[in-house]
Amino acid sequence: MQCSYLDAGTCRSCTLMGTPYPRQVEAKEGRCRELLGEQPQLRWLPAVRSAESGYRNKAKMVVGGTARRPTLGILDAGGRGVDLRRCGVCTPGIRAALPVIARSIARAGLEPYDVPSRRGELKNVLVTESPTGELMVRFVLRSRQQLGALRRELQQLRRELPQAVVVTANLLPEHRAVVEGETEVPLTERTTLRMPMGAVDLDLRPQSFFQTNSPVARALYAQVAEWVDEAAPASAWDLYCGVGGFALHCAAPGRRVTGVEVSAEAVESARSAARAAGLQDVEFLAGDATRFALDAAEAPDLVVVNPPRRGIGAELRQWLERSRVRHVVYSSCNPATLAADLAAMPSLRPVRARVLDMFPQTEHVEVVTLLERAG
Structure with a gap:
């Protein structure tokens, strides 16, 4: 690869x-x-x-850059965003979704969290793909401050990304080296992602662990x-x-x-x-x-x-x-x-x-x- x-x-x-x-x-x-x-x-x-390649069904993307030009990927040694939205180990469905999500962040004006200054709101984006192609998209925010903007953007996001059947906001107010917080705010009617696994279909909720x-x-x-x-x-x-x-x-x-x-x-x-x-x-x-x-x-x-x-x-x-x-x-x-x-x-x-x-x-x-x- x-x-x-x-x-x-x-x-x-x-x-x-x-x-x-x-x-x-x-x-x-x-x-x-x-x-x-x-x-x-x-x-x-x-x-x-x-x-x-293309095997990883969950992407944990740190959001960097600016609200107008967000990056989705990791942070460099100085805390600046490094864009990895074409990461080859992620499933093709996730790779196709990440640019759409980035455009949605820009339209909503969601301010990426800046680690060095501890300012901003949007920390991470977590995307999981089911074997059916359906997606769970989670926006990890520092507070509820930009929930309204995210809700207003939701309809357009789902028009461009109809596979996103579960969308939530996760709240992580603390400045900690963790991916998500304890509070989940559902933004869609559906709150579980169906994961067909051969003999049984499993249900995946936002904070549940599943093999990658x-x-x-x-x-x-x-x-x-x-x-x-x-x-x-x-x-x-x-x-x-x-x-x-x-x-x-x-x-x-x-x-x-x-x-x-x-x-x-x-x-x-x-x-x-x-x-x-x-x-x-x-x-x-x-x-x-x-x-x-x-x-x-x-x-x-x-x-x-x-x-x-x-x-x-x-x-x-x-x-x-x-x-x-x-x-x-x-x-x-x-x-x-x-x-x-x-x-x-x-x-x-x-x-x-x-x-x-x-x-x-x-x-x-x-x-x-x-x-x-x-x-």
């Missing part, structure tokens, strides 16, 4: 750009195998590869569902369930499935998707995954975990090690913490593993592992 931004030294986010893609995947597989170690019972399945590579996410859900069906548990938990992707794909007649997620908004998305799919014996709870496990009266037959980069932590891995859970499916975006967690659970042996390249051109990788209790 060729990138004019990298060639010009404008952006260096894609650290593997220039390395042939097959070599990228081989290196990621090698690193995961090395971290998990040689284990006679462990079988590695062929890696799931991605398109080299839709085709590879679909393969991940299918792989986990296959392993779960082979294990045939009567009960299963999906911890750190997000919008319920694993839980919904693992649901089956006669199988009790419980998803647990700290984000109440993500839980509402999961419940909505379960209702739409007519799934029975599936429930979703808002709360801390570790606390839920420690307080449970009994353990399920199988647990799926999909933690953040830090891993599942000492308390949950100790609980899993001592529990009667027969199988664990561990999906990880950080193979180093995965290896550390597995080393602390020697009774749960990895028997299958698979690398899924969610993030071409970068060092990041997703690896999913099926664990089986020894004895």
Whole structure:
């Protein structure tokens, strides 16, 4: 993949750009195998590869420049905006939408937030594309001051960008190195983006986490569902369930499935998707995954975990090690913490593993592992 931004030294986010893609995947597989170690019972399945470009379904663009000539991309060392609206790892739908959004910002007179002086209103624009081509567009503002201007511009924006079915304003008043704030102001009637993922359609709300590579996410859900069906548990938990992707794909007649997620908004998305799919014996709870496990009266037959980069932590891995859970499916975006967690659970042996390249051109990788209790 060729990138004019990298060639010009404008952006260096894609650290593997220039390395042939097959070599990228081989290196990621090698690193995961090395971290998990040689284990006679462990079988590695062929890696799931991605398109080299146009794969990223979410763009997090910092807004710079001026209200008349905004930039969408990153900030340089001096806090000035660097435009990356033609970024090649974003989906074609997002790349086509960004110039339209930039024109909309200019028409509305939304003043970009200037980091050095801490003045201005519009901080970021977040755009997510569904596999259907529909878009969620979120304007991250410092205050409500320019909400009126954004509302007045909304009709014209949607005329030029009819795919934008969900549009919101997110409020981030603090001067912090974060992408979004806690308050979301819906500007359209629709507030969820439908994400078809093969067997199940997921619902994505503005502040809910979703994998950034839709085709590879679909393969991940299918792989986990296959392993779960082979294990045939009567009960299963999906911890750190997000919008319920694993839980919904693992649901089956006669199988009790419980998803647990700290984000109440993500839980509402999961419940909505379960209702739409007519799934029975599936429930979703808002709360801390570790606390839920420690307080449970009994353990399920199988647990799926999909933690953040830090891993599942000492308390949950100790609980899993001592529990009667027969199988664990561990999906990880950080193979180093995965290896550390597995080393602390020697009774749960990895028997299958698979690398899924969610993030071409970068060092990041997703690896999913099926664990089986020894004895």
